[in-house]
Amino acid sequence: AQTVTQSQPEMSVQEAETVTLSCTYDTSESDYYLFWYKQPPSRQMILVIRQEAYKQQNATENRFSVNFQKAAKSFSLKISDSQLGDAAMYFCAYRSGIIQGAQKLVFGQGTRLTINP
Amino acid sequence: DTAVSQTPKYLVTQMGNDKSIKCEQNLGHDTMYWYKQDSKKFLKIMFSYNNKELIINETVPNRFSPKSPDKAHLNLHINSLELGDSAVYFCASSQGRQRTQETQYFGPGTRLLVL
Numbered sequence: 001a002q003t004v005t006q007s008q009p010e011m012s013v014q015e016a017e018t019v020t021l022s023c024t025y026d027t028s029e030s031d032y033y034l035f036w037y038k039q040p041p042s043r044q045m046i047l048v049i050r051q052e053a054y055k056q057q058n059a060t061e062n063r064f065s066v067n068f069q070k071a072a073k074s075f076s077l078k079i080s081d082s083q084l085g086d087a088a089m090y091f092c093a094y095r096s097g098i099i100q101g102a103q104k105l106v107f108g109q110g111t112r113l114t115i116n117p
Numbered sequence: 118d119t120a121v122s123q124t125p126k127y128l129v130t131q132m133g134n135d136k137s138i139k140c141e142q143n144l145g146h147d148t149m150y151w152y153k154q155d156s157k158k159f160l161k162i163m164f165s166y167n168n169k170e171l172i173i174n175e176t177v178p179n180r181f182s183p184k185s186p187d188k189a190h191l192n193l194h195i196n197s198l199e200l201g202d203s204a205v206y207f208c209a210s211s212q213g214r215q216r217t218q219e220t221q222y223f224g225p226g227t228r229l230l231v232l
Contacts, residue, residue, distance in 0.1 A: 045226075047220060109157075
């Protein structure tokens with residue numbers, strides 16, 4: 001079974017600085033997807049960024065980018081120019097690429113990010 | 118327009134009661150899910166339906182019964198509620214089962230408190 005580990009329960013960063021959230025995963029599959037979701041105090045789960053394992057290029061979405069290291073099974077999220085609105089729980093998630101298999105997302109434990117003004 | 122909606126947003130009830138949570142998506146997606154987020158914020162899949170067919174049924178007490186009347190709706194009925202059922206329940210949907218349709222979009226969650 002696949003597992004996802006976020007080893008940083010909490011992180012904090014000064015506004016406008018850059019912060020990196022870590023995520024590692026364990027799988028025997030070669031085809032899969034990885035996601036970062038953000039959960040602000042409103043409780044809504046918001047997709048931040050996604051990465052297809054078969055793509056070598058790291059995904060980017062504005063101030064958010066990932067460092068995907070397939071061999072190391074590492075998928076970190078970098079937030080540049082941190083803003084107060086970035087404060088939230090961040091979840092790393094894995095999904096198998098097998099079409100006929102289970103499509104569930106396997107989540108990490110989450111990292112609570114605080115932005116200091 | 119809300120893409121994935123859930124009702125109610127909050128539910129407070131007594132132990133032993135039966136309650137239902139409803140989910141609707143207007144994205145035209147074929148697949149819907151129920152996830153449970155416990156008090157430590159850990160999220161775990163409970164069920165998944167693809168076009169009204171149950172495809173994922175994780176280790177969940179049989180007091181929990183999902184129902185999908187059509188592919189836009191997925192409801193969760195819980196019998197004989199227990200204190201440990203207190204959690205936030207999220208509904209999600211994705212377009213289908215093909216490679217490009219894998220992103221799941223979440224509803225706002227239903228916070229269930231069992232007293």
